[in-house]
Amino acid sequence: MDVIMPQLGETVSEGTVSVWHSKIGDKVSTKAPLFDVSSDKVEMEVPAPAEGTLLEIRVDAGATVPVGEVVAIIVREGEVIEAAAAPVAKAETVAPKTAAAPVRDVSVKSANRDARGNPLSPAVRRLVAENSLDPAAISGTGLNGRLKKKDVLAYLADGGSARSASPSPSRAMPKPAPLDFSGEDTEVIPFNNLRRLTAEHMVRSKATSPHVLQAVEADFARIARARSGVSAAWKKREGFSLTYLPFIAKAVCEAIREFPRVNGAIDGENLVVFRRINLGIAVDLDFDGLVAPVVKGAGEMTLHELARAIRDVSDRARNNQLKPDDFTDGTYTISNSGVFGTMITAPIINQPQVAILSTDGITKKPVVIETEDGDTIGIRPVGVLAQSFDHRAIDGAYSAAFLNRVREIIQTKDWATVLA
Amino acid sequence: MAELTYREAVAAAIAQEMRRDDDVVFLGEDIGKAGGVFKATVGLFKEFGPVRVRDTPISEQAILGAAMGSAMTGLKPIAEIMFSDFLAVCWDIVANEIAKARYMTGGQMSMPLVIRTANGGGSRFGAQHSQSVENWAMMIPGLKVVAPSSPADVKGLLAAAIRDPDPVMFFEQKSLYPIKGEVPDGEYVDELGTAKVLRDGGDVTVVALAAMVPRALKAAEELSAKHGIEATVVDVRSLVPLDTQTILREVSKTGRLVTVEENPRLCGWGAEIASIVADEIFWDLDGPIMRITTPHIPLPAADALEDATMPSAERIVREIVENID
Numbered sequence: 001m002d003v004i005m006p007q008l009g010e011t012v013s014e015g016t017v018s019v020w021h022s023k024i025g026d027k028v029s030t031k032a033p034l035f036d037v038s039s040d041k042v043e044m045e046v047p048a049p050a051e052g053t054l055l056e057i058r059v060d061a062g063a064t065v066p067v068g069e070v071v072a073i074i075v076r077e078g079e080v081i082e083a084a085a086a087p088v089a090k091a092e093t094v095a096p097k098t099a100a101a102p103v104r105d106v107s108v109k110s111a112n113r114d115a116r117g118n119p120l121s122p123a124v125r126r127l128v129a130e131n132s133l134d135p136a137a138i139s140g141t142g143l144n145g146r147l148k149k150k151d152v153l154a155y156l157a158d159g160g161s162a163r164s165a166s167p168s169p170s171r172a173m174p175k176p177a178p179l180d181f182s183g184e185d186t187e188v189i190p191f192n193n194l195r196r197l198t199a200e201h202m203v204r205s206k207a208t209s210p211h212v213l214q215a216v217e218a219d220f221a222r223i224a225r226a227r228s229g230v231s232a233a234w235k236k237r238e239g240f241s242l243t244y245l246p247f248i249a250k251a252v253c254e255a256i257r258e259f260p261r262v263n264g265a266i267d268g269e270n271l272v273v274f275r276r277i278n279l280g281i282a283v284d285l286d287f288d289g290l291v292a293p294v295v296k297g298a299g300e301m302t303l304h305e306l307a308r309a310i311r312d313v314s315d316r317a318r319n320n321q322l323k324p325d326d327f328t329d330g331t332y333t334i335s336n337s338g339v340f341g342t343m344i345t346a347p348i349i350n351q352p353q354v355a356i357l358s359t360d361g362i363t364k365k366p367v368v369i370e371t372e373d374g375d376t377i378g379i380r381p382v383g384v385l386a387q388s389f390d391h392r393a394i395d396g397a398y399s400a401a402f403l404n405r406v407r408e409i410i411q412t413k414d415w416a417t418v419l420a
Numbered sequence: 421m422a423e424l425t426y427r428e429a430v431a432a433a434i435a436q437e438m439r440r441d442d443d444v445v446f447l448g449e450d451i452g453k454a455g456g457v458f459k460a461t462v463g464l465f466k467e468f469g470p471v472r473v474r475d476t477p478i479s480e481q482a483i484l485g486a487a488m489g490s491a492m493t494g495l496k497p498i499a500e501i502m503f504s505d506f507l508a509v510c511w512d513i514v515a516n517e518i519a520k521a522r523y524m525t526g527g528q529m530s531m532p533l534v535i536r537t538a539n540g541g542g543s544r545f546g547a548q549h550s551q552s553v554e555n556w557a558m559m560i561p562g563l564k565v566v567a568p569s570s571p572a573d574v575k576g577l578l579a580a581a582i583r584d585p586d587p588v589m590f591f592e593q594k595s596l597y598p599i600k601g602e603v604p605d606g607e608y609v610d611e612l613g614t615a616k617v618l619r620d621g622g623d624v625t626v627v628a629l630a631a632m633v634p635r636a637l638k639a640a641e642e643l644s645a646k647h648g649i650e651a652t653v654v655d656v657r658s659l660v661p662l663d664t665q666t667i668l669r670e671v672s673k674t675g676r677l678v679t680v681e682e683n684p685r686l687c688g689w690g691a692e693i694a695s696i697v698a699d700e701i702f703w704d705l706d707g708p709i710m711r712i713t714t715p716h717i718p719l720p721a722a723d724a725l726e727d728a729t730m731p732s733a734e735r736i737v738r739e740i741v742e743n744i745d
Contacts (some may be wrong), residue, residue, distance in 0.1 A: 121675070121705055121706045121707050122702050122703045122704070122705045122706075123675045123703060123704050123705055123706040124706065125703070126703040126704075142707075142745045143745045146707075146745070148675075148706055148707075148745070149675050149706040150706075
């Protein structure tokens with residue numbers, strides 16, 4: 001007797017034999033599974049329709065056949081069956097999804113509806129079949145989000161990536177003319193790999209983290225004094241100038257000890273707080289891209305070590321000598337646009353971290369100084385420290401307290417002694 | 421180029437061919453001295469005289485019988501049936517005799533005649549004088565069927581019909597008689613069996629005939645201006661032979677077909693085009709075929725009711741906006 005592909009649900013038209021539990025010649029039973037069937041909705045075991053012996057398997061495991069198709073033949077006790085000539089369906093020949101399916105075959109394709117359940121037009125069916133596409137993955141722009149031929153063509157032109165074009169039920173607005181970038185007035189600069197990765201990362205970060213920006217203004221007078229006292233000797237000894245950045249990095253590391261939650265990452269519904277501080281340092285590659293190599297173990301470093309480590313990764317970044325390990329395990333990132341004299345920058349979080357600090361230009365400004373004898377005005381080197389934080393991870397008060405602590409350290413630490 | 425009315429283009433084409441070929445004769449009711457009830461044949465009687473331009477009694481069967489006999493015996497007659505509705509009374513001569521003579525004589529006999537007739541509605545003439553019957557003629561094997569939409573096409577296609585060695589049914593849409601348009605000067609002959617693309621658009625292909633062509637063009641401009649839908653407009657011009665190449669090509673480009681037909685819906689010419697498109701380029705269609713037609717009813721005489729039945733530019737716009745995308 002015939003064993004047929006069962007109906008696995010009202011709307012299911014085909015099923016895949018996922019595994020055979022019996023071999024040809026085995027005794028089969030209505031009480032034991034003969035084969036497993038899967039569809040896009042369910043997976044189930046199918047027992048033999050009668051007691052007997054498995055005579056023939058017509059559909060290999062992995063093959064998909066329509067409901068009602070004979071998948072096997074069993075012979076009951078005393079039953080005589082003429083040799084069946086139908087070939088065994090091979091897994092690879094049944095699923096017509098690999099090569100360009102001939103146009104005549106599209107009528108048997110499984111999903112002839114788009115993501116909204118609208119039926120596909122003949123032109124769309126043909127394109128979907130010829131290009132082995134999943135119509136549900138393509139956004140439709142027609143009435144009720146209907147998938148139109150031009151939507152599929154645009155999807156293919158985009159390299160098959162999912163477009164987020166929203167359906168346009170209101171068509172009152174005339175279509176804008178397509179942008180024409182040709183001509184002598186324009187230069188088209190294709191994204192290189194770094195640009196593309198940066199673009200993807202930035203979009204993903206903004207889409208992932210609700211960014212909040214907070215900024216404090218810090219007086220760098222103490223650092224400036226300490227720096228100027230040693231700068232010539234430093235340059236001679238180390239071979240590079242001592243900038244403000246290692247001081248800020250040192251202050252950040254110390255503040256993180258008191259406010260460790262800015263030094264973390266979100267994992268599902270958990271905030272993972274790192275004990276180790278690995279500082280990402282954003283480095284601009286002469287306008288040709290941006291990288292953020294990581295200074296590992298920054299929390300344990302002295303100011304001198306920090307300065308050398310930051311210098312090291314920056315140099316290697318500019319000389320294209322960074323290794324994959326230099327980019328891993330960052331826990332907090334500092335971005336420095338100060339060289340161009342900017343006042344404030346709202347940085348984008350370096351995922352999966354939860355905060356990033358931007359340091360900008362440090363310039364001399366008149367500052368009100370409170371003394372016991374009353375307020376006076378002094379000229380001080382002042383700069384803004386701006387932190388973007390992920391509001392999922394922490395709140396404004398915590399971030400503000402951290403920033404305030406960074407400022408305090410910058411303004412009050414005995415940097416001259418630290419440098420000595 | 422001269423600006424002529426649609427009706428003046430009729431007389432211009434007949435005059436052009438009568439001057440060129442002495443075998444061309446013209447007969448019908450009030451076509452001579454009166455210049456035609458629609459004034460489409462003014463001047464012909466004066467120029468060519470009562471032998472070649474012959475007024476007949478009110479007897480459609482006699483007109484077409486005489487035309488058939490004279491065509492069989494070597495003339496190239498043009499016969500006018502005043503209202504296309506009256507073709508029904510002479511359908512035996514048209515459908516069984518004129519259309520079949522070449523076939524049944526094994527080609528020994530040709531039938532180089534033209535039956536001109538004022539077709540269609542929009543002029544408040546009521547159910548027996550307003551019908552759009554081009555689809556009647558289209559379904560008879562052995563007839564060629566032409567229905568121009570502009571003065572230039574009237575002149576060029578009527579001249580081509582007169583020169584054609586087989587019977588041609590020439591449907592002039594009577595509400596178009598007053599429209600004006602540039603018509604080439606001098607001898608001008610067009611080609612039967614050719615459709616014209618009058619407007620290029622990327623979103624939908626509107627296929628129209630005769631009086632529906634200017635309405636489709638007007639609708640296309642409004643669709644573009646107000647709804648951002650760009651319509652290609654194809655003037656079919658000739659139902660037999662049918663320029664399927666042009667129609668299939670233009671429908672393939674947009675993936676959408678809309679026919680705009682004045683004839684009643686059942687078995688209208690657009691049904692045949694829809695069938696051909698579905699047969700030949702089904703896999704290029706990006707949505708259902710739509711037909712915009714007069715409903716399957718006798719045409720009313722009242723202004724408002726007649727306007728409500730025939731496809732208008734507004735209705736074309738509305739139906740396309742509601743159904744195409």
